[in-house]
Amino acid sequence: MKITATLISLAAAAGIVAAGKFEPSEARPDVDIVEGAFIIEYEDGFNHAKANSFFNSRKVNYKLRGEFNQFNGVSIDVRSSHKGEDLAKIPGVKRVWPVERYQLPKQNLSKEDPASPHLTGSHKMTGVDYVQKTFKYTGKGIKVGVIDSGVDYTHPALGGCFGRGCRVRYGIIGADARKVKAPQPFVGVAPEVTFGAYRIFSCAGRGSNDNIMMAMELAFNQGMNIINMSLGSGSAFRSTPIAVLSDRLTARGMSVVASAGNDGSDGVWSVSNAGLGDLSTSVASFDNIAQAYFYLSYAGKEYPYAFSSSWGKDINLPASATIVPVLDKDGTLSDGCLPESYAGTNVTGKVVLVLGDTTRCKSGGRGAAGKAAGAAGMIVQSVPFGLNNLGGNPDFPMAAIENEAGNQILAAARKNPASQIKWSTKKKSFRLEGGGTPSDFSSWGFDGELRLKPDVAGPGGNILSTYPVKLGSYAIESGTSMSSPYVAGAHALLFNAHKKILRGQDARQILKNTATPGKFFNSKEIAPVAKQGAGLINIKNAINVKTLFSPDKIELLDSVHFAGKSVEVKIKNVGKRTATYTLSHEAAQSAISYRGGNTFPLGDPILAKDQATVKFSQDKVTVRAGQTAKVKIQFKEPKSGKAEEFPFYSGYIVATPNGKDSVPVRIPYGGIKGDISKVPIQDTDFGTPVLLVQNSKTGQSGPIPDGHKINWAVEQPYIYSRLGSHTPSLSIRLFETATSKQIGYINTQAGRDLGAVGRNRNLNPNTGKPAFSSYAWRNGDVFETLTSATPFKVPAGNYSVALVAQRKLTKGDSPKDFETFVLAKISY
Numbered sequence: 001m002k003i004t005a006t007l008i009s010l011a012a013a014a015g016i017v018a019a020g021k022f023e024p025s026e027a028r029p030d031v032d033i034v035e036g037a038f039i040i041e042y043e044d045g046f047n048h049a050k051a052n053s054f055f056n057s058r059k060v061n062y063k064l065r066g067e068f069n070q071f072n073g074v075s076i077d078v079r080s081s082h083k084g085e086d087l088a089k090i091p092g093v094k095r096v097w098p099v100e101r102y103q104l105p106k107q108n109l110s111k112e113d114p115a116s117p118h119l120t121g122s123h124k125m126t127g128v129d130y131v132q133k134t135f136k137y138t139g140k141g142i143k144v145g146v147i148d149s150g151v152d153y154t155h156p157a158l159g160g161c162f163g164r165g166c167r168v169r170y171g172i173i174g175a176d177a178r179k180v181k182a183p184q185p186f187v188g189v190a191p192e193v194t195f196g197a198y199r200i201f202s203c204a205g206r207g208s209n210d211n212i213m214m215a216m217e218l219a220f221n222q223g224m225n226i227i228n229m230s231l232g233s234g235s236a237f238r239s240t241p242i243a244v245l246s247d248r249l250t251a252r253g254m255s256v257v258a259s260a261g262n263d264g265s266d267g268v269w270s271v272s273n274a275g276l277g278d279l280s281t282s283v284a285s286f287d288n289i290a291q292a293y294f295y296l297s298y299a300g301k302e303y304p305y306a307f308s309s310s311w312g313k314d315i316n317l318p319a320s321a322t323i324v325p326v327l328d329k330d331g332t333l334s335d336g337c338l339p340e341s342y343a344g345t346n347v348t349g350k351v352v353l354v355l356g357d358t359t360r361c362k363s364g365g366r367g368a369a370g371k372a373a374g375a376a377g378m379i380v381q382s383v384p385f386g387l388n389n390l391g392g393n394p395d396f397p398m399a400a401i402e403n404e405a406g407n408q409i410l411a412a413a414r415k416n417p418a419s420q421i422k423w424s425t426k427k428k429s430f431r432l433e434g435g436g437t438p439s440d441f442s443s444w445g446f447d448g449e450l451r452l453k454p455d456v457a458g459p460g461g462n463i464l465s466t467y468p469v470k471l472g473s474y475a476i477e478s479g480t481s482m483s484s485p486y487v488a489g490a491h492a493l494l495f496n497a498h499k500k501i502l503r504g505q506d507a508r509q510i511l512k513n514t515a516t517p518g519k520f521f522n523s524k525e526i527a528p529v530a531k532q533g534a535g536l537i538n539i540k541n542a543i544n545v546k547t548l549f550s551p552d553k554i555e556l557l558d559s560v561h562f563a564g565k566s567v568e569v570k571i572k573n574v575g576k577r578t579a580t581y582t583l584s585h586e587a588a589q590s591a592i593s594y595r596g597g598n599t600f601p602l603g604d605p606i607l608a609k610d611q612a613t614v615k616f617s618q619d620k621v622t623v624r625a626g627q628t629a630k631v632k633i634q635f636k637e638p639k640s641g642k643a644e645e646f647p648f649y650s651g652y653i654v655a656t657p658n659g660k661d662s663v664p665v666r667i668p669y670g671g672i673k674g675d676i677s678k679v680p681i682q683d684t685d686f687g688t689p690v691l692l693v694q695n696s697k698t699g700q701s702g703p704i705p706d707g708h709k710i711n712w713a714v715e716q717p718y719i720y721s722r723l724g725s726h727t728p729s730l731s732i733r734l735f736e737t738a739t740s741k742q743i744g745y746i747n748t749q750a751g752r753d754l755g756a757v758g759r760n761r762n763l764n765p766n767t768g769k770p771a772f773s774s775y776a777w778r779n780g781d782v783f784e785t786l787t788s789a790t791p792f793k794v795p796a797g798n799y800s801v802a803l804v805a806q807r808k809l810t811k812g813d814s815p816k817d818f819e820t821f822v823l824a825k826i827s828y
Contacts, residue, residue: 037099075210122459127540139190139492145219189489230481232272235758246277255504259480260454261443267601285460289435299412308392337361342373381406448726458483514541529650546575556671564635610641643674747781
C-alpha cells in the first residue's frame, strides 16, 4: 500500500467533485441502500409534470414512492436499468440520492424502579420547574410533530385517545401523569402541547430516509410548529436530503429539533446526520442529577449500587458476609482479575471489594476469579466515576458502586474490618456522580466542514418517560433520543412566553444564548463545545432574557482557513431600559484525538488547556432599549498544543448586562489548530484500505497479489475502507500502471462516485468488531468519466486500482488536495 504522487496529480486534474449531480450514499453497517430507489430534487421552480415527461422521453420506467413540495422533488423506484448517475443527467434534476433504510436502535432501558420523585430532577437542571410553577406555561396551543417509531396514544399520560379533542391529534415531550395511575406524579416539559404522531419505522424497526422526509412534509402541511426527530445515523455532511429539507422547513417558520447521536465512545466527527442542517437544532445530552437505586449500608453510610445484568435482582447476603478489600502488593485496591490476587487473604463467605478497571479483564472474568476464591459476592468500584454497567455471572452476586463510595468503604474496612454490611430491600433516590454533566454517550462534533455541531444540550441520561402501555407504561431511558424531545418541549414553553410562534433559527438562538455550559465530573474546566454545543438549556433564563447576541456560533475553522482575525458580533437590547454590557471570554477545554500518529480518532479524546486568546474592540458597551450595538472581536489560536495533533479548541464569548437579575448571554466558538487537510482520512492501522477478492467456488478471500488477473466468473473483488474522518468526495479509480494515465472510475454498489462520506464508527453495532465500509466492484465495470452513460471494456494490460479521497476544506484542484492509496496492481 502506497501513495503515488503521479496518481494524485492526475486525480486532481481529472476532478472528483460532481456538484449538483448524483450524491451516493456511504456504506455503513447501520444503513442499507434500497436497490433502485432514489430521492430526486428538482431545480427551484421546476414543474413536476414536466419532469415526468422528461423521464418518459428517456424511457425511465419507475414507480412513485413519494412526492415532496417544500423540497421540490420525488422519491421513486426505478424498474429500468437507469442508475443514479443517469437520473442526475435528466433536465431539471438538481440532485439525486439513493434511498437509505435505517434500523431503529435498541432501547437503552433501565430496570430500575421509576417510582422516585427525584427522577424528574431534570426540570430543576433546566429551570422548567420554575417556569411551569411561576408562569403556568404548559405548551398549550403549540403543535409538536413526533417523527419516530410511533406514539402509544392509548397511554393515559398522553390523553388515552387519538383524533379530534385528543392530545395526540395528528398523523414525549409533554406527558402528564399528575392525574393518572403512575409510579409517581410527574409532568413532562410541555404537558399541554398537541401532538402529531408520524411513525416512520416498521414493526421490524426499519425506516427509510424518504419516509422520514414525507413525514416531515406532512407535519408541515398539518400545521406542526415543531418537529422532533429522535433519530439519525452516523456522521455525514449537511448535503443529506433530510438536512436539506430541515433547512427548507425551518426557513418557512418551523423548528426542527434532532438528536446529536449516542456515539460518544467514538470520539470526534461523530455527530449524527439528522440535525446537520444550518438552521436545525442538533441536541446533545446531559445526565440527570438523581436516580433511584437499591443501596447498601456500611459503617454508618448508605451507598447506591447497580447489580450485574446477569444476576438481575437486588442482593440479599447475610450480615456475616463482611467486606474484604482485595489489595495489590503496594496496598492499593486490586482489580481482582487473577486467582493470585486472592492469595493469602481469607475471602470465604465474604464480599470482596475490587477495582473496576477493565484494562486486564471484564466483569465476567473478575467475578469468576472471585467466586473461585470462595467469595460470596463482589463489590466493584467504578472507574472513573458513576455506576458501571456490569455483565457479571448469573450464579454470583456482583454490584457496581461509585468511585468515591469505593474509597470510603475501603477506608472504613481498614479502620474496622468487622463492620457489617446491610443490603436494602427497597430503593431510594441518590444524587449520582456525574449527574448534571455531559453524558458520556453523547456524540462529539464537529462536522466534516468544521461547523459547530451539536448546537445545544438537554437532559438525556436516566430520564423517566412514558413507554408503551403493554410494555409497562413507564421506563427510565438514556440517549439523545431523550434530550431532543426535551428541547422540543422547551421550544413550546418559549413560544408560550413570547405569545407567538418564533422562527426556528430565532428560537435556537435564544436557547443557545441562555444555555449553561457544563463541566465534566470533578473538573474545574468547561467541557469542550464539540461535546455540549452552547451547553445545557436554561428555559428560565431563555424566558427572562432581555438580550439577543448574534451570531449564535462562531466557526474559526483551522489554521490555514482561520476565520477569527476579525469577527463582528451584535448585541440587541430587547428590554425596556438602557443596559450596559461587559464583554468577556470563557475558555473551554480542548479535545485532542490524534496523538502518536494514530490514523483513527481516539475514542476518548484527551482533554487539555489549549486556549485561544480574545481581544474585544471595547470591553463595555451601552445599548438603548430596542437598539443594537456591534463589537469587533479578534481571535488568536492557542499558543500551546501541537498542530500535528489537531486540538479542537473552543469557548464562549459572554455579554453580561448590568442589573441584579440580568441574564448573561453567550456565543460558543470553536476551531482546530493545524492544517485540517492533513488529518488522516483513511485508517491504516488495520491494513486498510485494501482490495480483496473472494472466490465463489472455494469461499476463500484475501488480498489481490500484484499482477493478478481477476476471473470475473468466480472472483468478486471488494474494496475495504475505514474512514477516520470525513471526505468531501471519495472514488475508486483505475490507472494504467506504466503511464499512470487514468482509465476511469470503478463501478460499485454505491455507484462510480462515492461522494461526500462521513467517518466510520469505531465498532460495527451488529458484531462489536471494528467497522469498515465495503465496496463491491460490479462485473469489472469501468466508466470513463463520472457522467459516462455506459461502462466500457478495459483492454488487455496492467492496471493499478486506487482509492482517492479529497481532503477537507480543499478545492480539489491540486495534488495536495487528495489522499490517494494504490490498493493493488492487476492485469486484464
